[in-house]
Amino acid sequence: MEKKNIYFDHSATTQVDSAVAKKMLEYMTDKFGNASSIHSFGREAKKALEEARKQVARLINAEPTEIIFTSGGTESDNLALKGIALRNRKKGNHIISSQIEHHAILHTLEYLEENGFKVTYLPVDENAMINLEDLKNAITDETILISIMFANNEVGTIQPIKEIGKIAKEHDIYFHTDAVQAIGNCHIDVREMNIDLLSMSGHKFYSSKGTGALYVRKGVRIEAIQHGGAHERNIRAGTENIPGIVGMGLAADIARVNLDDHIKNLTKLRDKIIDTILAEIPSVKLNGHRTQRLPGLVNFSFSFIEGESLLLNLDLKGIAASSGSACTSGSLDPSHVLLSMGLNHETAHGSLRLSLGRHNTEEEVDYFLEIIPEIIDKLRKMSPLYNPSDIKVSNPCDQCINR
Numbered sequence: 247m248e249k250k251n252i253y254f255d256h257s258a259t260t261q262v263d264s265a266v267a268k269k270m271l272e273y274m275t276d277k278f279g280n281a282s283s284i285h286s287f288g289r290e291a292k293k294a295l296e297e298a299r300k301q302v303a304r305l306i307n308a309e310p311t312e313i314i315f316t317s318g319g320t321e322s323d324n325l326a327l328k329g330i331a332l333r334n335r336k337k338g339n340h341i342i343s344s345q346i347e348h349h350a351i352l353h354t355l356e357y358l359e360e361n362g363f364k365v366t367y368l369p370v371d372e373n374a375m376i377n378l379e380d381l382k383n384a385i386t387d388e389t390i391l392i393s394i395m396f397a398n399n400e401v402g403t404i405q406p407i408k409e410i411g412k413i414a415k416e417h418d419i420y421f422h423t424d425a426v427q428a429i430g431n432c433h434i435d436v437r438e439m440n441i442d443l444l445s446m447s448g449h450k451f452y453s454s455k456g457t458g459a460l461y462v463r464k465g466v467r468i469e470a471i472q473h474g475g476a477h478e479r480n481i482r483a484g485t486e487n488i489p490g491i492v493g494m495g496l497a498a499d500i501a502r503v504n505l506d507d508h509i510k511n512l513t514k515l516r517d518k519i520i521d522t523i524l525a526e527i528p529s530v531k532l533n534g535h536r537t538q539r540l541p542g543l544v545n546f547s548f549s550f551i552e553g554e555s556l557l558l559n560l561d562l563k564g565i566a567a568s569s570g571s572a573c574t575s576g577s578l579d580p581s582h583v584l585l586s587m588g589l590n591h592e593t594a595h596g597s598l599r600l601s602l603g604r605h606n607t608e609e610e611v612d613y614f615l616e617i618i619p620e621i622i623d624k625l626r627k628m629s630p631l632y633n634p635s636d637i638k639v640s641n642p643c644d645q646c647i648n649r
């Protein structure tokens with residue numbers, strides 16, 4: 247059998263859409279102007295920049311003037327948190343976030359803590375959901391910002407964003423959401439959801455690495471964290487990455503037009519994986535909420551198995567996936583997300599994340615489902631921890647939807 251080449255790791259990054267790549271190339275070669283120049287080359291670049299701003303705004307129902315282009319999700323998160331914190335220092339020094347945020351949020355918050363801010367990290371339940379009562383109880387007179395991610399990058403759980411927005415508004419507190427995983431995978435309406443700031447990253451929705459945007463609601467003032475020229479309304483200095491921005495604009499249009507079909511297709515493949523794995527493999531646990539989850543993301547813990555060896559075995563069979571441990575640091579620390587959800591270290595180590603995307607097919611999913619039971623069986627037999635009498639039928643059918 248020919249070697250497969252299946253990519254199930256879209257939460258890590260996506261391939262640049264071919265139409266997007268073509269357009270980017272055009273803005274690297276023929277239309278290479280600096281958007282600040284007043285001659286025709288500059289004006290051409292400036293026009294493309296403003297067109298992309300409209301396209302990105304439209305995807306989340308924002309106004310073009312509310313979009314600030316950045317170098318990616320990490321920068322957008324930094325700008326949102328530090329920008330609000332520094333600007334509102336006199337109003338208060340308290341920020342509310344969650345334990346399961348991406349490191350771009352968590353490490354920025356740690357930095358702010360070292361500089362005099364106080365942060366409450368809300369816990370999550372076994373499905374990685376925050377509790378709205380916990381959120382309300384955490385609010386003090388000093389609270390200036392709530393930052394809760396839209397959808398989790400490891401387990402896929404989608405938070406009750408609209409309800410969080412409502413609570414923030416009622417208390418007159420800014421609400422930021424890291425929507426890097428949700429963009430192009432979920433319906434997002436910043437007005438309806440009362441979102442004040444939102445981070446996105448081009449390479450997670452079929453555009454290039456090194457491009458991102460921060461939506462900042464009109465009237466919300468943030469401090470610049472990078473100084474220089476007057477680009478991006480004095481909030482983000484630096485010559486704009488026109489090829490990247492233009493590409494991200496087109497990617498936003500493509501995502502918006504295809505969103506309903508994209509969600510429908512991926513949800514079907516996702517649910518087939520979940521239902522089949524839970525029915526056919528014993529001692530496996532689905533991580534994350536069963537239904538309130540990203541359409542293409544599944545995360546399982548297989549007892550008695552190391553995530554790393556599972557990944558290597560899948561790679562040998564031509565499938566690229568990811569595990570819940572060691573994904574960031576290269577160390578064997580289990581994921582902070584899985585630990586917050588109450589998994590023990592052993593279970594967290596045996597986790598596997600598959601994140602499907604636009605180009606994946608049902609044949610690819612079927613191939614995965616065909617080979618995975620054998621791999622699990624083989625790895626369990628090699629494990630010193632494995633004892634066949636500990637194996638439980640996992641199919642708690644309350645977790646299944648279509649069976």
Ligand SMILES: *Cc1c(COP(=O)(O)O)cnc(C)c1O
Nearest residue numbers: 318319320348350399426427447
């Ligand atoms: C990928 C990711 C980021 C970081 O975005 P970059 O553009 O890679 O810097 C931030 N938050 C979440 C949830 C992500 O998945």
